[in-house]
Amino acid sequence: MKRTLLNLKIALGSLGNFKLRTALATLGVFFGTFSLVVVGNLSDSLALKTEQEIANLGNNLIIVVSGQVRRHGPNTPLISRATNLTLGDAEAIANTLPATSRVAPSGFRAFPVRRGNTVLKAIAVNGVTPDFGEVRNFEIAAGSPITEEDDRLQRKVALIGRTTAEKLFGEENPVGKTILIWRVPCQIIGVMAEKGADVAGNDQDNQLFIPLKTFLRNFVNQENVNIIYVQAVSAEAIDPLRGEIEALLRVRHKIRKEMKDDFTVVDLKEVTALKSQAMGLISVLGRIAAAASFLIGALGILSIMILIVNERRVEIGIRRAVGSRKRDIILQFLMESSFISVSGGMIGMAAGFLMSLAIAKVLDYPVTISGLGLLVAFAASALSGIVAGIYPSFKATQIHPVDIIREI
Amino acid sequence: MTPLCRMEDVRKTFRMGDDAVEVLKGIDLEIVHGEFAAIMGTSGSGKSTLMNLIGCLDVPTSGRYLLAGREVLGLKDDDLSVLRNAHIGFVFQNFYLLPYATVLENVLLPTLYRENAMDGARERAVELLRLIGLEARMRFRPNRLSGGEQQRVAICRALMNDPELLLADEPTGQLDSKTAAEIMNLLAKMNERGKTVIVVTHDPAIAACAKRIIRIKDGVIVDEQAG
Numbered sequence A: 001m002k003r004t005l006l007n008l009k010i011a012l013g014s015l016g017n018f019k020l021r022t023a024l025a026t027l028g029v030f031f032g033t034f035s036l037v038v039v040g041n042l043s044d045s046l047a048l049k050t051e052q053e054i055a056n057l058g059n060n061l062i063i064v065v066s067g068q069v070r071r072h073g074p075n076t077p078l079i080s081r082a083t084n085l086t087l088g089d090a091e092a093i094a095n096t097l098p099a100t101s102r103v104a105p106s107g108f109r110a111f112p113v114r115r116g117n118t119v120l121k122a123i124a125v126n127g128v129t130p131d132f133g134e135v136r137n138f139e140i141a142a143g144s145p146i147t148e149e150d151d152r153l154q155r156k157v158a159l160i161g162r163t164t165a166e167k168l169f170g171e172e173n174p175v176g177k178t179i180l181i182w183r184v185p186c187q188i189i190g191v192m193a194e195k196g197a198d199v200a201g202n203d204q205d206n207q208l209f210i211p212l213k214t215f216l217r218n219f220v221n222q223e224n225v226n227i228i229y230v231q232a233v234s235a236e237a238i239d240p241l242r243g244e245i246e247a248l249l250r251v252r253h254k255i256r257k258e259m260k261d262d263f264t265v266v267d268l269k270e271v272t273a274l275k276s277q278a279m280g281l282i283s284v285l286g287r288i289a290a291a292a293s294f295l296i297g298a299l300g301i302l303s304i305m306i307l308i309v310n311e312r313r314v315e316i317g318i319r320r321a322v323g324s325r326k327r328d329i330i331l332q333f334l335m336e337s338s339f340i341s342v343s344g345g346m347i348g349m350a351a352g353f354l355m356s357l358a359i360a361k362v363l364d365y366p367v368t369i370s371g372l373g374l375l376v377a378f379a380a381s382a383l384s385g386i387v388a389g390i391y392p393s394f395k396a397t398q399i400h401p402v403d404i405i406r407e408i
Numbered sequence B: 001m002t003p004l005c006r007m008e009d010v011r012k013t014f015r016m017g018d019d020a021v022e023v024l025k026g027i028d029l030e031i032v033h034g035e036f037a038a039i040m041g042t043s044g045s046g047k048s049t050l051m052n053l054i055g056c057l058d059v060p061t062s063g064r065y066l067l068a069g070r071e072v073l074g075l076k077d078d079d080l081s082v083l084r085n086a087h088i089g090f091v092f093q094n095f096y097l098l099p100y101a102t103v104l105e106n107v108l109l110p111t112l113y114r115e116n117a118m119d120g121a122r123e124r125a126v127e128l129l130r131l132i133g134l135e136a137r138m139r140f141r142p143n144r145l146s147g148g149e150q151q152r153v154a155i156c157r158a159l160m161n162d163p164e165l166l167l168a169d170e171p172t173g174q175l176d177s178k179t180a181a182e183i184m185n186l187l188a189k190m191n192e193r194g195k196t197v198i199v200v201t202h203d204p205a206i207a208a209c210a211k212r213i214i215r216i217k218d219g220v221i222v223d224e225q226a227g
């Protein structure tokens, strides 16, 4: 221990002669650990965020969409325009598939909305059943929900999202007020709790909810819905239930073997896949950058250690004369080189930590600390120092006291 | 009683490419415990080479060398290190103190490589520095000391592990005659306290301090006399 401290002090004294080089070499390791920590923390954040988003969509949720969903980019609409799903389909799922807990068919279309002189050109208006809130995790902040009776009697009532409410009412309480949706006056019976952006980044608080039957009869004048939300009884039931729903709907829609489905059962994991892919790419690039930084750092440390060993030939000779063995010399210089790299690595880890906090804040991701990422970063910095120290410390053992004495 | 050092027909040949130069050509030598010997000879006669062999910094090309009854030829590098650490203290012409360590740390250096840690090493080092009158400077870097002071610190370092044998190769080569006399007095004092001391020197005045003078010429011992 005493020896380590003394050796460290001597090493620092000697490093003082090569300040710039030491700083540059440390910088390599710094960036290496920096990127590893940032990438590690961010991919963990994203995984958590994805999990939260899926849970936010609804517990054990399966989404059935009419038509074929094609996806070209992160913002391609999840839902096609075709409307060949029926209320009958929804009822059949609810009544014949026991793994189903709740079913919420829904239609939607954008309509202009007006209150007094304020006109909002296109607000998403959703026709929903009473189960919708439960299935999709939508909660009401004030007022009352849409009831069976509202739906059966096609009442012209609406639940309003936070954003829409602010646009139309500002600070005023919207409950009880009447707004004009398209050309139908509807009374607002409740305000939705804040929900934030969905997986695709759309503001889920900028929309209106009205009873499904009101929507179908008074607004779109059709019997078909765009989407059926199905809640499975458990997480394990999701995958088998998806298959059962597909089979059931193919029969109901009279789709023959060789024909394609005219509906899509969305895999929620797929919905977030694009984002994960992008993040995956960033991770890979980050790790490549980290590897390159470590390499540069290690090369820098290698060159410094060669200089240091040269500068300290006499010291090494004297240490050998007073009885240090070759392995003591090797150990000493390996410790010195890993000390250089680990100090750079520590600073890099701290900076990477702060950076990932900042990024998580900007992207509105949950903050996670990847313990594994920190560990890998630390190990990588120590390792690059040790590897860089091997050759110079071997060189140091070839310095012989007799040669030192003869040199002067 | 076995002698501390015993050399029988020791030869040392250096190879420089294709040339082989025999520097020591059959040395027979015995040094007993408590001796104070001076090795003299002209430049290039092989004094330092002999000193390095005695100190186990190097091994003979042929012959026998027994240090404290133990055969040195054939020992591994690590074993030689352990041997030097425990039995031999070196003093060099150029002092060779570590520039980034304090005076005290320099004195402590040999304890870092001991087989068994030394209890009270620091106290012993301070005590040695007190003996040579440099206790007050123990936190200084060596470059703040004069040459004579540095050499005294180097002697403390050589004494730190309490070796039987103190080897000094031209210890006064860098010093003026007054300081040189002080250093020789210090070595003589150590000899009185029981250390075996061997000094290499050109200077007859220095050699006169020793009790025995070994003259070497062209790699052989030509003359021995009591000082």
Ligand SMILES: Nc1ncnc2c1ncn2[C@@H]1O[C@H](COP(=O)(O)OP(=O)(O)OP(=O)(O)O)[C@@H](O)[C@H]1O
Residues within 6 Å of the ligand: A406, B014, B015, B016, B021, B023, B041, B042, B043, B044, B045, B046, B047, B048, B049, B050
């Ligand atoms: N490692 C070596 N390789 C080659 N030749 C050497 C080596 N060490 C010593 N010599 C040669 O051996 C001879 C004796 O050298 P040594 O250093 O022992 O002399 P010395 O008596 O100590 O001389 P000085 O009084 O100048 O110090 C010299 O010719 C020297 O060049």
Ligand SMILES: [Mg+2]
Residues within 6 Å of the ligand: B047, B048, B049, B169
């Ligand atoms: Mg010499």
